[in-house]
Amino acid sequence: MANHFRTTERQGSDDTGRVLNVVPDANPQVSAADDAFAPAPVSTGQFDVIGADEPEAVHVVTASEPADPTEQPGFTSVFAPLASDDSPAVSRTGVPTISFKNVSLVYPAQPNKPALDGVSLDIYPGEFVFVVGHSGSGKSSLLRLITREQRATGGQIIVAGQDLGKMKNKKVPYLRRQIGTVYQDFKLLPDKTVYENVAFALECIGKPRSVVKAQVPEVLRLVGLGEKMDNFPDQLSGGEQQRVSVARAMVNRPPLLVCDEPTGNLDPAISLGIMKLLDRINRAGTTVVMATHDREMVDSMRKRVIALEAGHVVRDQEKGGYGYYGAL
Numbered sequence: 001m002a003n004h005f006r007t008t009e010r011q012g013s014d015d016t017g018r019v020l021n022v023v024p025d026a027n028p029q030v031s032a033a034d035d036a037f038a039p040a041p042v043s044t045g046q047f048d049v050i051g052a053d054e055p056e057a058v059h060v061v062t063a064s065e066p067a068d069p070t071e072q073p074g075f076t077s078v079f080a081p082l083a084s085d086d087s088p089a090v091s092r093t094g095v096p097t098i099s100f101k102n103v104s105l106v107y108p109a110q111p112n113k114p115a116l117d118g119v120s121l122d123i124y125p126g127e128f129v130f131v132v133g134h135s136g137s138g139k140s141s142l143l144r145l146i147t148r149e150q151r152a153t154g155g156q157i158i159v160a161g162q163d164l165g166k167m168k169n170k171k172v173p174y175l176r177r178q179i180g181t182v183y184q185d186f187k188l189l190p191d192k193t194v195y196e197n198v199a200f201a202l203e204c205i206g207k208p209r210s211v212v213k214a215q216v217p218e219v220l221r222l223v224g225l226g227e228k229m230d231n232f233p234d235q236l237s238g239g240e241q242q243r244v245s246v247a248r249a250m251v252n253r254p255p256l257l258v259c260d261e262p263t264g265n266l267d268p269a270i271s272l273g274i275m276k277l278l279d280r281i282n283r284a285g286t287t288v289v290m291a292t293h294d295r296e297m298v299d300s301m302r303k304r305v306i307a308l309e310a311g312h313v314v315r316d317q318e319k320g321g322y323g324y325y326g327a328l
């Protein structure tokens with residue numbers, strides 16, 4: 001699998017051994033061009049910055065919203081190229097990262113009402129896709145199929161070249177290592193610090209201590225929590241807790257990020273900070289699929305929008321708005 005978050009040079013450490021400054025790989029060798037999880041090539045095209053086609057969005061910075069870490073003096077990271085406004089040009093050809101072919105999902109508790117019915121879609125490496133729809137339309141079910149938390153009852157799902165219907169249960173953890181997940185309710189461990197919560201994600205998959213010590217501080221700096229590594233979740237605002245969960249999802253540098261209402265518990269100003277962070281992660285090549293009810297955010301970001309109604313795809317629109325689901 002392509003590892004587009006490689007870091008080669010590190011400078012300095014504090015007395016806990018944490019890396020203080022990480023210099024980006026001068027020449028990242030992204031080799032798996034035909035890998036379904038390969039990052040999208042970076043384009044020279046103008047990126048649709050939030051609000052670019054709309055009246056400029058008012059961004060209220062609150063005390064609890066951390067400043068954009070990449071705009072801080074001296075910040076360097078493997079993610080630093082994200083500071084540019086160039087958006088990745090997503091080539092929707094080749095091998096999709098996610099492919100649904102006529103997928104249905106019927107929960108045993110509701111045998112006569114499929115949660116998903118005849119869903120076909122392809123999502124390519126580097127895309128940012130919003131999934132919208134009324135409550136109960138099937139958004140979370142669709143995401144749970146991608147991570148194999150649910151199995152389709154009909155059709156075929158391919159993720160990263162693997163047929164999830166044929167995948168043995170023992171292989172599922174390997175699939176999930178390639179998928180970062182962010183949920184509305186953060187799912188942080190309350191008795192672990194910010195650092196430990198993120199480190200735990202790497203320790204669980206057997207990463208060596210040296211990797212943990214290098215990657216955890218870096219990703220926490222990326223999300224603007226470099227100063228709060230030793231805090232516990234209950235000492236953080238909701239926005240900060242969600243940043244920890246984004247850091248935890250990203251620390252293993254997965255090529256695919258699946259987010260289920262990541263801003264659902266956050267006020268608009270804090271949500272914007274989270275969305276900018278996810279946008280930046282996407283511009284580094286990570287494919288992002290996000291279920292959301294956040295109309296304003298979808299309208300301002302102008303990404304691909306897949307709208308569901310009663311388990312059916314009723315709209316799949318490039319640079320779409322939230323709309324009224326089926327309608328543009």
Ligand SMILES: Nc1ncnc2c1ncn2[C@@H]1O[C@H](COP(=O)(O)OP(=O)(O)OP(=O)(O)O)[C@@H](O)[C@H]1O
Nearest residue numbers: 107109110115133134135136137138139140141142
């Ligand atoms: N575990 C389950 N067992 C039975 N039915 C379920 C289960 N999970 C979801 N459903 C049903 O499947 C349908 C789709 O639910 P889903 O949670 O995917 O919708 P959603 O669009 O994510 O909704 P929301 O926006 O409220 O989160 C609904 O009719 C729901 O009641």
